[in-house]
Amino acid sequence: MRAEASLVRPMTGAGRGRVDLFRTGLIAAAALVSAVVVYPIVRLVLYVVTLVGDSAALLVWRQPGIGAVVANTVLLVTASSVISVTGALLLAWCNERTDARISFLAGSVPIFPLLMPAISGTIGWTFMLSPSAGFINVALRRLLLDFGIESDSGPLSIFGWTGLILLSTSYLIPYAYVIIAAAFRNVDPGLDEASRVCGRGVWYTLLRVTVPSIFPAIGSAFFVVVVVSAALFSIPVILGTASGIEVLSVRIVHLTTSYPPQIGPAVVLSLGLMLLLSGLSAGQARLSSLGQAMLGGRSFAPKPVALGRACGPIRAIIVSYVLLTSVVPLAGVVIVSLEPFWSADIAIMHWGLANYRSIFIDDPLLFDAFRRSVLLAFASATAGMVVSLILTLFASEEFPGGRRLVGAIVSLPAALSHIVIAVGFILAFSGPPFAIGGTSLILFLAYLVLYLPQSYSAAHSAYSQVGSDLVEMSRVSGAGRLATLRDVQLPLLIPGLLAGWILLFVLAMADLTASVMLAGTNNSVLGSTMLELYENGTYPQLAALAVVMTLVSTALVSAVIWLADTRKF
């Protein structure tokens, strides 16, 4: 009796008060975040209702070609999601569990495609693989000419379904990789090792043991990439438009950016997407509740799986992925940034820094946009992960019955086009009583809301890896709720949270569609400026801006990764 009693600290009145305060704080924070998410959408729906009333649904089906738009979207989302999750799984497994890991690349592999904004990466690929003027095609045609094959176009093209799916996939892989790689790092590989000891081969172990052990993380990753791909705008607007392939995100943006804006059909289309994604979110939550490999109380150092003769080719594939997703398009924008205009004939004698000078010296507003983007990205990424952890704790510990509600709320921003969210923000926050239109605060809140699905998914996945036994042991030992969170859970959550933070930072810095609507003369950011340069300016200036953004993102993300390594999280 006495021994048992000594293990459990009696709950005093003061202890009860602290627990209540923590719970109250969680509830209040969750309610506030939910209000910030829901309020703009409510204002948007009310706006639609006042405009078109009950005929909104009918207006949707009268949209020209809406059937093809929906079909194109389903095809693009399905194909790119499946391929990207599969690719991310294999890439993460190679980097985290095999001897094919390339140490100096492993930590950065998923980050490379994120460092270059999607719009500039797409432009970079356009420079490289446009049928007639693309640099790679020009080089290939010269090579083919040596074999007597003459052509004035091709042989490759970035346009069409192949280019659209592959480029979208390359941008989706990092989203899935971050989650799956974190799962590989945190899951005990004991089962894998046992399988191999029992004589099972590498690939059997991968498919029948490893993958099932991280299935919830794969589910989370799939959900995230579906959400992101459904809202992807910059790649479809450039490649899709040129190829005659229209998807929902582009249609919704056109509906909202034309005048008069057709907000009603845009919101109805978005609400339909939202319902679908809410269903997926519920499925993801169910997946997380299934049995999965958990973090135990012991540390482990997984022995890399030896791939034998396959190691070399697999490393070549990993390096190719890095080259194709980052180095090649970066080369395209670097070349064009140095030219007076995009030309198929690379004339080094005409290269110069005039485009960089015109951006950062001739146009001081651009530096202001650049500085503002970096600060907003830092602030919104930090706040996003904190908020997501609060929501995760709220849904998992304080109000488990509300998990679906929380899942539905966090999936709301993903289902609506960023443009529609931005319109909702203008209606909700620009005017009275908040009156924060044209300020950095409205952008901060918009980024927080827009990327909440990704941050919540990362936080939720990280949280799912931490077993409840550790929490129980801490509480039994007498630690309060806050102390348990601070001293036991957080150190284990930090790798996953940091991974999510990196993702949010690059997303916020490169945000495009919401920035176009919310950024103005007095609060311009890089995303809106880049779109302006694309649609109204010149490719060389856009390319120069893309290069600088990539360099800054690389420097900042590398600093965070280095910091995480030195602190030995």
Next chain:
Amino acid sequence: MLLARALATSVAVAEGRAQTPDPGLRKLVDAARAEGFATLYAGLTPIQANALATGFSKFYEIPVRIQRLVTGQLTARFAAEQAANANAADLVIQSDQLFVTDGARKGWFMQIGRDELPSLRAWPAQSWVQGCSAPVVLLPWGFTYNTRKLTGDNQPSSWEDLLKPAYRGQIILTDPSSTPSLLVNIAFLQQTFGDDYLRDFAKQAFTLIPSLVPGLQQLAAGEKTLLVQTVPGADAELIKQGAPLKTVIPGKHGGFAQYASVAAKAPHPNAAKLLLDFILSREGQQILAKDAGYSILGPLEGSLPGNPFALIDWEQMMRDRAHLLGLLGL
């Protein structure tokens, strides 16, 4: 006394219109300078917008901050700001004629009496629309081709030439579904050449692009050989840098107007009115029309020769929108 007067005169000359004897304008100039700057929302080409801002700044020493967007995005942003009572624009220049009517009806644009501004007094009364907007430049539609890819007899000179089989798959078309002013040229072609012309044009397997500036970039690179629906002067900067481009405005052509309106809730209303006055003056009109279009005031130094085109009936055009886009297969 005489010296002081001479000095004052030379200062007046140096300051140009800023020292106009018009007391109303002088008061407006002082009030505008006190406001600090003007924010211009412009659907103009970069060359026109920058030249306008530079010209105004030189006259009055009041800087202009330019927010450039394609007209569709510009009007959507402005409308959303009005709905949220968060207007940031002082003056709006855009090409959507229906937006002018809509904006006037909704009270988004400042009603300005023709006696309030010197340039407005001289402005043709029929061109002061709804008491709040003016067509400040008329821009004709044409096409641009790559002179390195198309040489000699292969170079097009008329709209009919665009149907040549040799151009199949080589045409970029600025997307007429994205902005009403881009649909204007389609309507003009349909009215001039009939439905069959557009059906035949659709068979040319053109590539769509949202606006003409990136289209010019692709043309300069040699990705395609023709860009259909461009305006004069948009390629000037590229040509100056060595791009092999040439713009053609066929003898028969349509076009559109850019309309200027002062925002009713302009943060800097006096600077906005002064900027409007400048735009409507001969100096401002010369800047906007230079190598690009026509002025309501008639032929000016640097404006395009000949008479401007007739403006199309926009309301009829919008009623025919689905039919026109359908002829193109859009």
